Amino acid sequence: MFMPGLAVLGSKRKYVFPHCDVCFGGSRASRRSSTGGLWRNDRTRARDGRGGRVIQMVARRLSFWPILRVLHRAQRMGLWAEMKPLLRDRLFPVKSAATKEEYSSAATLFRIATGYWVSQAIYVAAKLGIADLLKDRPQSCVALAAATGADAPSLFRLMRALAGVGIFSHVGADCFALSRLAESLRTDAPASLRAMVITIGEIHYQACGNLLDSVQTGSSAFDNVFGASLFDYLRQNVDAADAFNQGMANVASMLAYAVLMAYDFTGISSIVDIGGGHGTLLEKILQFNPEIRGTVFDTASTIERAKQQAGNNAWGRRCSYVTGDFFTSVPEGADAYLLCSVIHDWDDDRAIAILGNCHRAMPRNSKILLVDMVVPDSNVNCFSKLLDLNMLVMNGGRERTKAEFCALLKGANYKLTRIVPTMAPHSIIEAIAN
Numbered sequence: 001m002f003m004p005g006l007a008v009l010g011s012k013r014k015y016v017f018p019h020c021d022v023c024f025g026g027s028r029a030s031r032r033s034s035t036g037g038l039w040r041n042d043r044t045r046a047r048d049g050r051g052g053r054v055i056q057m058v059a060r061r062l063s064f065w066p067i068l069r070v071l072h073r074a075q076r077m078g079l080w081a082e083m084k085p086l087l088r089d090r091l092f093p094v095k096s097a098a099t100k101e102e103y104s105s106a107a108t109l110f111r112i113a114t115g116y117w118v119s120q121a122i123y124v125a126a127k128l129g130i131a132d133l134l135k136d137r138p139q140s141c142v143a144l145a146a147a148t149g150a151d152a153p154s155l156f157r158l159m160r161a162l163a164g165v166g167i168f169s170h171v172g173a174d175c176f177a178l179s180r181l182a183e184s185l186r187t188d189a190p191a192s193l194r195a196m197v198i199t200i201g202e203i204h205y206q207a208c209g210n211l212l213d214s215v216q217t218g219s220s221a222f223d224n225v226f227g228a229s230l231f232d233y234l235r236q237n238v239d240a241a242d243a244f245n246q247g248m249a250n251v252a253s254m255l256a257y258a259v260l261m262a263y264d265f266t267g268i269s270s271i272v273d274i275g276g277g278h279g280t281l282l283e284k285i286l287q288f289n290p291e292i293r294g295t296v297f298d299t300a301s302t303i304e305r306a307k308q309q310a311g312n313n314a315w316g317r318r319c320s321y322v323t324g325d326f327f328t329s330v331p332e333g334a335d336a337y338l339l340c341s342v343i344h345d346w347d348d349d350r351a352i353a354i355l356g357n358c359h360r361a362m363p364r365n366s367k368i369l370l371v372d373m374v375v376p377d378s379n380v381n382c383f384s385k386l387l388d389l390n391m392l393v394m395n396g397g398r399e400r401t402k403a404e405f406c407a408l409l410k411g412a413n414y415k416l417t418r419i420v421p422t423m424a425p426h427s428i429i430e431a432i433a434n
Contacts (some may be wrong), residue, residue, distance in 0.1 A: 044275030047406060067261040073288050074257075082190045116205075121162055122185075123201025126194045129160070131178060131185035134168070138177035143157050160164040191254050203233070203240055207393045220396040229394045235301060245302065249280040252340065256284035258424035265336075272297055272334040274326055274358065278306045279319065281371075282338070286318055294319045295331055299413045326354050332361040340371035341426075345397040346385075348408060355412035359433050367417070370429040374419060375401045383425055405429055 067255040074083050125131065126149040133139060141159060145152035156174065163170040167185075169177045178186075184193045203222070210221035226233050234241040265285065266270075269292060286294050296306055300323040307321055317335040322331050327350070330337070337358045343351045358368055373384035384399045391397035400408065402419065409416050415430040421427050 022311050050402060054349050064313050066264045070257065070260045070288055077287065079287075082253075084190070118161075119167055120201060120205065121158055122167060123197055123205070124158060125162060125167065125182075126185050126197040126201070128155075129187070129194075130168075131182050131189075131303070132187050134176065134178045135186055136187075138169075138171050138175050139172045140172075141176065142174065144176070192250050193247075195243050195250055199240070199243040201249045202243070203230075204390065204394065208390070211393055214392050219278050221393045222395065237301070241301070245277055245305065248341070249278045252277065252280040253284065255340070255371070255422075255426060256281045257425050258422040258426065259428060260284060260288050260339075262420050262422040263369070263428050265292060268292055268335045270294070270334045271336045271338055272331050272361075274330055274337055274339045274354070276306075276338070276340075278309055279321075281340050282319065283310075285338075289427070290318075292318070295322055295334065296320075297322045297324060297326070297331055299323060299325070301312070326357060328357070330361045333363055334361075335363075335366055337362060337366065337368045338371070340367070343370055343408070344372050344391055344399055345395050347396050347398065348411070351408055352412045355409070355414065359413055362433050366433065368414065368431050368433075370405070370431070371426050372405075372429065373426045374405065374429070377401060377403075 071083075074080050110154060128144075128150060130144060130148070133144055133147055141156040142152050144150070144159075145155045148155070159168055159176045160170060162168050162182075163176060163179075166179055166181050168182050169179045171177045183189055184191055185197065186192060187194050203226070207220075207222040207225050210225050213219070213224055214221040222228070222230050222233070228236065234244055259281070268289075271282065271285065272295045274297050275281065276282055276298055279294075279296040282294045282296055286292055293326065296303065296319060298306070303321045303323045324330065326342075339354070339358075343354065346354065355368070362368070371389060371417050375384045375388065376382055388399035391399060405419075406416050409429075409431050413434045417432055419427050419428045419429050
């Protein structure tokens with residue numbers, strides 16, 4: 001039987017499933033693990049029954065059956081192009097093992113400290129829709145300025161700076177084109193990050209400017225800057241809410257494939273997606289599991305937009321929408337309760353309150369699935385550690401270690417059954433009610 005994922009493994013580019021020390025595409029060096037060539041001794045290892053390094057890494061990281069089933073169904077449903085960005089690149093960098101020499105110079109420290117120059121430049125390009133304008137062909141800065149209402153000389157300086165770090169390509173004296181990195185800034189790209197970059201460049205950026213206050217007080221800097229909590233602010237500001245929700249939906253779309261290839265939903269007939277937003281993650285789960293019915297549970301304003309987006313899609317006919325407040329109650333009687341990037345928004349007391357309401361709604365043999373990052377105990381450069389700071393600033397939430405998840409679940413009267421890693425930095429934390 002043809003499996004597109006295996007065809008990719010056998011192609012000249014030699015894409016493999018990501019592991020903590022492996023990246024897709026790029027240079028030959030980026031396709032090697034930290035201990036040597038990725039493909040070295042694979043034939044020898046295969047002959048002696050241990051499997052090659054690629055096989056061993058994939059076997060350790062993920063279960064094969066969900067991967068093969070998702071790849072096969074994606075090819076049949078015409079979703080292969082949508083999945084390629086996840087197979088080619090990481091959703092976020094998971095961790096890196098840089099040498100001490102790389103971080104020993106003052107120049108390196110200065111480059112890191114001025115990183116916000118680049119992030120804000122990317123935000124401005126996303127806000128102006130530059131990548132959309134360059135979709136079909138390169139254009140001059142004069143033409144781009146006319147289309148966006150920007151100042152042409154200043155826009156040239158922005159584009160020149162971004163081209164210098166690989167975001168766009170400088171192809172002529174005053175002409176720029178899309179680069180591979182800039183493709184993800186297109187609104188219609190399969191792995192679009194435009195909306196996420198906009199929300200990061202606006203409300204996240206402003207809140208992070210008050211990080212010192214969060215560190216000194218332990219409270220959310222967002223509340224101090226905007227005079228309201230994050231979710232209260234979003235309810236009152238439609239444009240900010242649209243960028244935030246669309247950014248989360250775009251990330252959830254890519255994260256969904258990582259979840260589907262890691263977790264076997266066999267035996268589950270109903271799922272409630274708690275705080276499910278536009279229902280993007282649940283949509284993908286229902287697409288690949290036609291025997292499951294789902295419910296998106298969120299606030300009234302979010303559910304209204306989710307219904308508009310769903311329309312009359314086939315998956316939508318197996319999906320219901322319920323409005324409410326997960327601090328009060330959640331829909332009852334599902335086989336599984338899914339919370340993707342929800343628990344990390346809250347401190348322990350409020351997280352336990354949410355989990356407690358799910359516990360009361362769960363029938364016997366039901367399970368809860370938390371899709372969140374698990375902070376490693378080791379001293380590695382890991383995205384989850386920076387995201388943890390962002391959660392402190394934005395809503396007083398946090399990323400958690402395995403031990404912290406165990407304590408949290410125990411506090412809500414759950415038993416942790418397993419933690420399933422995915423191709424993304426996120427893991428699936430599975431638990432059952434005691």
